[in-house]
Amino acid sequence: MYSQREMIRVAKLYYEKGLTQQEIAVLENISRPTVSRILDAAIQEGIVTFSIQYPLESVDDLEDELKKRFDLMKVCVAPVIIPEPSFILTDVGKLLSDYLNELVSDGDTIGISWGNSLTYAAKQLLSAKRKNVRVVQLNGGVSTTAFSTGATNILDQFAKAFEAQPHALSVPTILDSREIASALMSDSSIREIMAVGREANIAVFGIGRTSYQSVLNLAGYFKQDEYDKLLQKGAVGDICSRFYSIDGTISDEQLNDRTIGLQLEDLRRKKHTIAIACGEEKVPAVLGAVRGKYFNTLFTDENTARELIKQHDQVQTAEVQQK
Structure with a gap:
């Protein structure tokens, strides 16, 4: 033309x-x-592109309230300028990118998961010259269907931003049986990558919710009846492909034994555990993760933050009334 x-x-x-x-x-x-x-x-054709540069101020009152209620090290809440998921995730991702740019130092090891939230965050990463930084995938990311998990792209973007050495965990995150998972984890190269994940002093991950539209379900890791059973067992969310209930405990031990990646209890020992979660539908998953003490730093948006406070108060009131 x-x-x-x-x-x-x-x-x-x-x-x-x-x-x-x-x-x-x-x-x-x-x-x-x-x-x-x-x-x-x-x-x-992409010959001309546009970028809107604007300062992004966080919502201080909500940050302080969430830090106090959940005993967190840091909370960053992005204002909702346009109430559409893509805009919200972009803004929260920008805040996370700015924070990581200040946080990451020479010699750090950054453990990352994958998913929709991390995809947006990775796109916002700024180039930061660091020495001897490693980036490692915390959970397997190979899909069992044609559906892409985006794990490789996220890993590459983090490695490029920090001039880091990438360590990919190029296996499915959930296997058919405990025996198969155990056999895979006995492989020396996989053991080495998982050891790097345990050594990571910074972990960055999304909080997934149990939904038939979740990445894990769409990627073909579950049959219909398997996911139904998981919901019946009270699973509200997942971190690094490991599912937990509203009280923060693992919701299905057999499923957990079939999962390749960092154990949730390992997150409690890390210096910086940074979760990103946007969307009011994710609130139960965030509350379960709070109770499990799986993160000490939260990046979210103001609508999700307000719903977090509301549902947290409702849960506490219900528990008091049951006593």
Whole structure:
């Protein structure tokens, strides 16, 4: 339709030189509507991209309230400017990126999970020159279907941002049996990667909720009746593919034995356990993770933060009334 050279030339005249579309039309001996179409084509082809730069201030009162109620080391709450998931995840991811840029030092080992929230956060990472940093995948990320978990891309983006050595756990995260999982974990290369994960002083992970639309379910790790049983056992969420109930305890020990990756109890021993969770539907999963003491740092949005406080108070009131 239009050549790349033509799109670049018109785009540079319009966006860089500041000529009007009419002036470009006269200069290039084409019609003004044609100039407009060429500019649209340049955007569609990715020749022209836009970035809105804006300071992102967190919501201090909600941060203080969540820190106090949940006894957390740090909480960062992004304001909801546009109430759509993609915009919210982008803004929360930007806050997380800024924090990691300050936190990560030479010699650190960063353990990461994968999922939708981490996908958005990884895209926001800024380049930071660090020495001898390692980035390791905390749970297996190979899908059993054509559905992509995005684990490899997230690992690559973290490694690129911190000029780090990546360690991929290139196996399925949930196996068919405990015996198969045990056999895989006996492999020397997998044992080595899992040891690096346990050594990580920084862990960054999303909090998943039990839903038929969850990444783990869509990736083909469960048959329909298996997921039904998991819900019946009271599972409210997962971290690093390990499922837990509202009280923070593992909801299915047999499933846990079939899972490849960091044990949840290992998170309690790390210096920085950073969770990212957005969406009011994830509140029960966050509350279960709080009770399990699986994170000490939380990144979320203001709508989720308010619902967290509301549901936390409701749970506490119900427990008092039961006594």
